[in-house]
Amino acid sequence: MSEERRPSYEEVVRELEELKAVLAALQSGQADTLLGSSDSSAVEIYRVISEQQEAERTELIRRLEHLSRIKSDFLALVSHELRTPLAILQEAVNLILDGLVGRCDEGVKACLVMAQSNILRLGAIVNDLLDMAALEAGRLKVTKEKENIQLLVEDSLKTFQSSAGEKQVRLSFETGKDAVYYAPVDRNRILQVLTNLFGNALKFVRPGEGIIQARVLRENGWIRIEIEDNGCGIRKEDKEKVFQRFEQAGGRGPAPAGGTGLGLAIAKEIVELHGGRMGVSSEYGKGSTFFFLLPTASRELPDRQ
Amino acid sequence: MGKRILIAEDEEQLARLLEIRLRANGYETATASDGEDALQQIAAQPPDLVLLDVMMPKADGFEVLRSLRETGSTVPVILLTARSQESAVVQGLQLGANDYITKPFSPVELLTRIAKWVK
Numbered sequence A: 001m002s003e004e005r006r007p008s009y010e011e012v013v014r015e016l017e018e019l020k021a022v023l024a025a026l027q028s029g030q031a032d033t034l035l036g037s038s039d040s041s042a043v044e045i046y047r048v049i050s051e052q053q054e055a056e057r058t059e060l061i062r063r064l065e066h067l068s069r070i071k072s073d074f075l076a077l078v079s080h081e082l083r084t085p086l087a088i089l090q091e092a093v094n095l096i097l098d099g100l101v102g103r104c105d106e107g108v109k110a111c112l113v114m115a116q117s118n119i120l121r122l123g124a125i126v127n128d129l130l131d132m133a134a135l136e137a138g139r140l141k142v143t144k145e146k147e148n149i150q151l152l153v154e155d156s157l158k159t160f161q162s163s164a165g166e167k168q169v170r171l172s173f174e175t176g177k178d179a180v181y182y183a184p185v186d187r188n189r190i191l192q193v194l195t196n197l198f199g200n201a202l203k204f205v206r207p208g209e210g211i212i213q214a215r216v217l218r219e220n221g222w223i224r225i226e227i228e229d230n231g232c233g234i235r236k237e238d239k240e241k242v243f244q245r246f247e248q249a250g251g252r253g254p255a256p257a258g259g260t261g262l263g264l265a266i267a268k269e270i271v272e273l274h275g276g277r278m279g280v281s282s283e284y285g286k287g288s289t290f291f292f293l294l295p296t297a298s299r300e301l302p303d304r305q
Numbered sequence B: 001m002g003k004r005i006l007i008a009e010d011e012e013q014l015a016r017l018l019e020i021r022l023r024a025n026g027y028e029t030a031t032a033s034d035g036e037d038a039l040q041q042i043a044a045q046p047p048d049l050v051l052l053d054v055m056m057p058k059a060d061g062f063e064v065l066r067s068l069r070e071t072g073s074t075v076p077v078i079l080l081t082a083r084s085q086e087s088a089v090v091q092g093l094q095l096g097a098n099d100y101i102t103k104p105f106s107p108v109e110l111l112t113r114i115a116k117w118v119k
């Protein structure tokens, strides 16, 4: 199975960054240190460019920045244009299903229900693309307010009860009984992170024997949220990869997994925008535990009483 | 008598679907296809609520909102936004919008929010 290696999205982005760094170094006259440091293609580009005039270099930098901004804006605009037709499609189908524009028989209804669920699926992908574009352009902002993290996790878990029931997967929630765990967070954004982690866990456990356990714990000025599953697990070499954009692990669950591979990348960035961090521990074939840490509101509180 | 809702939305098809939904729920409706049109209609016959699209030709939702509040109108306004316009929501609320809803929206959410502001 030899196929030509396609650069990952991460690599494309990294190369762009590298180029930018070289050009910036050029402009500030620090290029010599770069020259000695490596023999990458970026340095080769430097050799060529360093012979050009200062004005040309400045123009290059400007263009490069302009290009990368266009790259993000383009994505945002396209995604935005996707939303209006989606809204129209969704509302048209909903009106028929709600019986507001006349009767339709069961066969028609069954088809429309399929259309409806796929509109939602498409909508979720558009959401991910939009978020990614906003993150890249530095336009995704979090507005933090003090929230009870235990309630937040429970709320999120509740929205998965029916789909877990259908798949005969057990959900459970544990937390310290002694205290309420508050942290300053953007409620909707943290719910988005949780939805993603629960959604993944549910996607990668086997129907009938899946167990998903959520935990909210306290850890030295941090609140630790863990979501453990007994699904397919993640190979060691894939652990880093799953947090990268457009990447999925080689080991798939029992059902075709679908998805864009953006969910975890977005989730991780959202957590980092909160000053937190995210990771996973996993044993391939046995299950995974995704976790994230959020800084608590009041660091002066003692960690244990 | 049914409450009147002005739908200011430049996507004609979406406006039409919204009319069907709202009429089925006992509201009277009118539509405006751009910001200027919306302002004229509100001045001529103030509705009980305005569903206001943010991105519209001529005057966008913000300009409509600013002009409404500057002239002392207190008509309830619900913004219709895409999720990519998150910062727009903040700006809209600061300009005096009462609520917002993101596209694509769920019918239940739409009706609940409208009912909350139409008294």
Ligand SMILES: Nc1ncnc2c1ncn2[C@@H]1O[C@H](COP(=O)(O)OP(=O)(O)O)[C@@H](O)[C@H]1O
Pocket: A196, A200, A201, A204, A229, A231, A232, A233, A234, A242, A247, A248, A249, A250, A251, A252, A257, A258, A259, A260, A261, A262, A263, A264, A265, A287, A288
């Ligand atoms: N709970 C899990 N168990 C096993 N693998 C997982 C789990 N969560 C995520 N993964 C792996 O990480 C990949 C990336 O996940 P994500 O970024 O959410 O994208 P998507 O769900 O769209 O594939 C998944 O495709 C899967 O290979």
Ligand SMILES: [Mg+2]
Pocket: A196, A199, A200, A259, A263, A264
């Ligand atoms: Mg996912």
